Structures are given as C-alpha cells and as structure tokens.
Amino acid sequence: MKRRAGLLFVAFVCLLAACVCLSACGSEAEVAQTTTSATATAGFGEDAASIMVYAGAGMKKPMEEIGLAFEEQHGVVVEYNFTGSGAQLSQIELTHQGDVFMPGSAMYLDTAEEKGLVEYRQNVAYHIPVITVPQGNPANITCLDDLAKPDIKLVWGDPEVAAIGKTGIGIVKKAGIYEAVWKNVVATFPTMNEVMLQISLGQADAAINWWDTVKFDDTIEVIEIPREQNDIKLIPVGLLKFSEHPQTSRGFMDFCVSEQGKAIFEKHGFVTYPDPDYEG
Incomplete structure (x- = not known):
C-alpha cells in the first residue's frame, strides 16, 4: 500500500513538472512571436534598431524633436550628425555610411544625387x-x-x-x-x-x-533681405543608396513631411514646403 502511494506521488510530481514546462514553452513562444511582430511593425518590415541621419546644423532643434517623436511611435532610435552640409557630403562620399541626408540647401543633395549617392528625395521646408x-x-x-x-x-x-x-x-x-x-x-x-x-x-x-x-x-x-536680392533655399531630405534600412529610412522621411513633422518645423520658425510665397 505504501509502495503504491509512493508511486502515485512520483507520477503526480512528474505530471505537474511537465505541465509547468509546457506552459513556460508556450509563454516563451508567445513572447518571441510578439517581439518579432513588434520589431517588424516598428521597423517598417525591417529589423532596424536605429538609423543614421546627416542633418544640417541649422535643423538641430526640430530634427532632435522629430527624432524623439519617431522613436516614441516606431521604436527606432534616430542618430544624428549635425555638422556643415559640405563636410557631411564629403563624409558620405568617403564612407558610404548612413541612411538619410538632409542638408541646409538643395544644392548639396543635388550634388550627392549626381554622384549616385541618393536614391529618393522629398522637399521639407525653406531656409530664408x-x-x-x-x-x-x-x-x-x-x-x-x-x-x-x-x-x-x-x-x-x-x-x-x-x-x-x-x-x-x-x-x-x-x-x-x-x-x-x-x-x-x-x-x-x-x-x-x-x-x-x-x-x-x-x-x-x-x-x-x-x-x-x-x-x-x-x-x-x-x-x-528683399526678395529680389535674396536667395531662398529649399531644404530637401534624401535616402542614401547604401542605407542598411531603406524602408525604415523612408518611413522617417515621410514622418518629416507629415503634418506632425511640419508642425514641429513650424514651431521652430521654419516655413514648410510647399508655400506659394517662396516658390518660383
């Protein structure tokens, strides 16, 4: 009788351990599936933890705010290089690293495009x-x-x-x-x-x-400066051809020109594109 009770107890313990194990495995699988799904959503179908953006020093304040908002919404960290646009262009051409280029004037993006460094571009705002x-x-x-x-x-x-x-x-x-x-x-x-x-x-x-x-x-x-004497510059943003995360980077560019992105630029004193007063 005692032997039979002992065997029943051992069987019960084994069954309980098996249930705990199955439950844990199921939870781990569920967490893994959820994490993978969240990463894909946040990274626009890519496994992107961060993107690298070259932005002119004059856009530092709005771009930092946009970066934080983008990270909050999509879980992707935006890392910046805020130096002179000419220096940035030289660095991009030399290293072939980075995802997005937003210089202080379209002439720098035009040059980058002519050199085969840019795949896609949008217009953002004006520098006056x-x-x-x-x-x-x-x-x-x-x-x-x-x-x-x-x-x-x-x-x-x-x-x-x-x-x-x-x-x-x-x-x-x-x-x-x-x-x-x-x-x-x-x-x-x-x-x-x-x-x-x-x-x-x-x-x-x-x-x-x-x-x-x-x-x-x-x-x-x-x-x-009177309009006839001035040289108002269009601020563009371009996707670099060697971007490691092109879809996420396009998503960031779209965010910059979205209503939320434009509101941030305007908050910091920029006139956003398009504006009939500064076209033509």
Missing part, C-alpha cells in the same frame, strides 16, 4: 537668409549695401562647409558688393550656430544667417 546684428544694432546696419561699408566687422559661415556661408557669398555677389564685403569678414565658422553666437555676444557687427535660426533669439536683431 537674413542680415543679423547684435541687439541695439550698434553699427546701424539697415541693408545689404551697409555690409560693404569700411570698418564694418563681419563674421561668416565657412563657404567650404556651411550652406549659409556659400549662400551668403552668392547673395553679395548678386548685389555686386562681394569684394568690399569680403574685406570686412574677420572670421569664418563651420556652422551657422557658431556664427549666431558671435553676433549674440557682440563680437561682430553683422552676419548673414538663416531666419529660422535666429527668430527666437532676443539677443539678435534681424534685417530682412
């Missing part, structure tokens, strides 16, 4: 050049021609690497004052943020910068 001066405008700058006056101290974006530097040179050449203006340039900087800082600190009398960059800075005053 303005004259910036320190609060109080101590040099009494009122127009482009004032930048050519003797003894005016200017800072400038480095035209070799910064979209605003190259654009500014085009504007003063168009106005026929390039040589006189360039004599007044006391320093150049690789990004527009550094140019803005110099004006904010009163280290120079004026600079040409993007309107969206300085719009909310109360240490800087703005003099608008």
Whole structure:
C-alpha cells in the first residue's frame, strides 16, 4: 500500500513538472512571436534598431524633436550628425555610411544625387537668409549695401562647409558688393550656430544667417533681405543608396513631411514646403 502511494506521488510530481514546462514553452513562444511582430511593425518590415541621419546644423532643434517623436511611435532610435552640409557630403562620399541626408540647401543633395549617392528625395521646408546684428544694432546696419561699408566687422559661415556661408557669398555677389564685403569678414565658422553666437555676444557687427535660426533669439536683431536680392533655399531630405534600412529610412522621411513633422518645423520658425510665397 505504501509502495503504491509512493508511486502515485512520483507520477503526480512528474505530471505537474511537465505541465509547468509546457506552459513556460508556450509563454516563451508567445513572447518571441510578439517581439518579432513588434520589431517588424516598428521597423517598417525591417529589423532596424536605429538609423543614421546627416542633418544640417541649422535643423538641430526640430530634427532632435522629430527624432524623439519617431522613436516614441516606431521604436527606432534616430542618430544624428549635425555638422556643415559640405563636410557631411564629403563624409558620405568617403564612407558610404548612413541612411538619410538632409542638408541646409538643395544644392548639396543635388550634388550627392549626381554622384549616385541618393536614391529618393522629398522637399521639407525653406531656409530664408537674413542680415543679423547684435541687439541695439550698434553699427546701424539697415541693408545689404551697409555690409560693404569700411570698418564694418563681419563674421561668416565657412563657404567650404556651411550652406549659409556659400549662400551668403552668392547673395553679395548678386548685389555686386562681394569684394568690399569680403574685406570686412574677420572670421569664418563651420556652422551657422557658431556664427549666431558671435553676433549674440557682440563680437561682430553683422552676419548673414538663416531666419529660422535666429527668430527666437532676443539677443539678435534681424534685417530682412528683399526678395529680389535674396536667395531662398529649399531644404530637401534624401535616402542614401547604401542605407542598411531603406524602408525604415523612408518611413522617417515621410514622418518629416507629415503634418506632425511640419508642425514641429513650424514651431521652430521654419516655413514648410510647399508655400506659394517662396516658390518660383
């Protein structure tokens, strides 16, 4: 009798262990299936934990906010390189690494496309050049021609690497004052943020910068450049041909031009594409 009871107890223990094991295996399978499904959904059908985006320094604030919103909605981390557009183009061409390129001017994406580096593109917003001066405008700058006056101290974006530097040179050449203006340039900087800082600190009398960059800075005053003298730049975004996560990257690009993405750009002072006032 005791022997029979002992055997029954052993059988019961074995059965219980088998049920626990089956239950655990089922749960693990369910978790694995759910995790795989979530990854595919978040990564637009790809197993993408992150994407690499080259964005012009002038888009830092809106792009960081867009990156966080995209990660929250899709579970994909957006890693950024915020340097001058020219420097970014050189890095892209040299390394063939990264997923998305959003330079401060379409001319850089045009060049990348001509070099066979870009597969797909969309238009996002506009960069509008303005004259910036320190609060109080101590040099009494009122127009482009004032930048050519003797003894005016200017800072400038480095035209070799910064979209605003190259654009500014085009504007003063168009106005026929390039040589006189360039004599007044006391320093150049690789990004527009550094140019803005110099004006904010009163280290120079004026600079040409993007309107969206300085719009909310109360240490800087703005003099608008008339449309006929200006060179408004379209901000595009392009998918790099060697992207390791092309579908996820396209999803990110679509997010940038979505209503939510546009609202973020507008919040940071940008005019979003398309706008009839800046077309043609």
